[in-house]
Amino acid sequence: MITMKDIIREGNPTLRAVAKEVSVPLSDEDIKLGKDMMEFLKNSQDPVKAEELKLRGGVGLAAPQLDISKRIIAVHVPNGDLENPEPTLSAVMYNPKILSHSVQDACLGEGEGCLSVDREVPGYVVRHNKITLSYVDATGEKQKIRLKNYEAIVVQHEIDHLNGVMFYDHINPENPYALKDGVLVIE
Template sequence: MITMKDIIREGHPTLRKVAEEVAFPLAQKDIELGEEMMTFLKNSQDPEKAEELQLRGGVGLAAPQLDISKRIIAVHVPSGDLENPEPVLSAVMYNPKIISHSVQDACLSDGEGCLSVDREVPGYVVRHSRITLTYYDAAGEKQKKRLKNYEAIVVQHEIDHLNGIMFYDHINADNPYSLKDGVLVIE
């Protein structure tokens, strides 16, 4: 079971490397890794399990954060709706690739956080507001998804990890809260 002690922190060289694509058919260990990453996210969002296992809440996790330089991400974005608790996005993605994106940019009003970063990093992290991506699932089936706003931002954050990019690399160092006209600020 993945816990916080398995997650490497900023400064570790693996977080700055470009991860390797995974080969298909997937090795059993890569399938199990994806399942364990998803279990971590679900546990981190369950208040009782998170407290018991001392997990920080997360909606995404990339294999490089576990010191495994492979192009594997897991995302589990809850709906936040108690009436309809089905997650709005829940997938393990192998070799995810953004194939197109919107001209419009977006950012989260509260900035971004990361399980590999143990400090607050103030500022807007500007990303594309809409993306289309392809990836493979554990069965080796190619998937294509269109995402917008929060879900698009989560996936871009995780794909950045596969490319050795940290979220704060996107923050304007001179003026962390400056935005160009037209950037959508998501509450």
């Protein structure tokens, strides 16, 4: 089971490396890793398990954060509605690739954090508002999906980890809350 001690923190060079593509058909090892990553996200969002295991709540995880330099991400985005616990997006993605994106940019109004960063870094992280994405799913099938708003932001944060990019690389150090005209702020 993955816990916080498995997650590497900033300063570890693996977080700055470009991760390697996984081979398809997927290996049993890569399938198992994807399952473990998804289990971590679900546990981290379960109030009882998160407290027991002292997990920080997460909506995404990338294999390099486990010191594994492979192009594997997991995303589990809850539906804010407590009556309806269906996640809006829940997937393990192998070799995810942004095929195209909107001209419109977006950022989270609250800024971003990271399981590999044990400090607050204030500021807007400007990303694409919409992305068209291809990836290989947990069953080895090629998928192509369109994402927008919060789901698109989470996936871009994860794909950045595969390319050695941290969220704060996108923050303007002179003016962390400077925004160009037309950027959608997601609250």
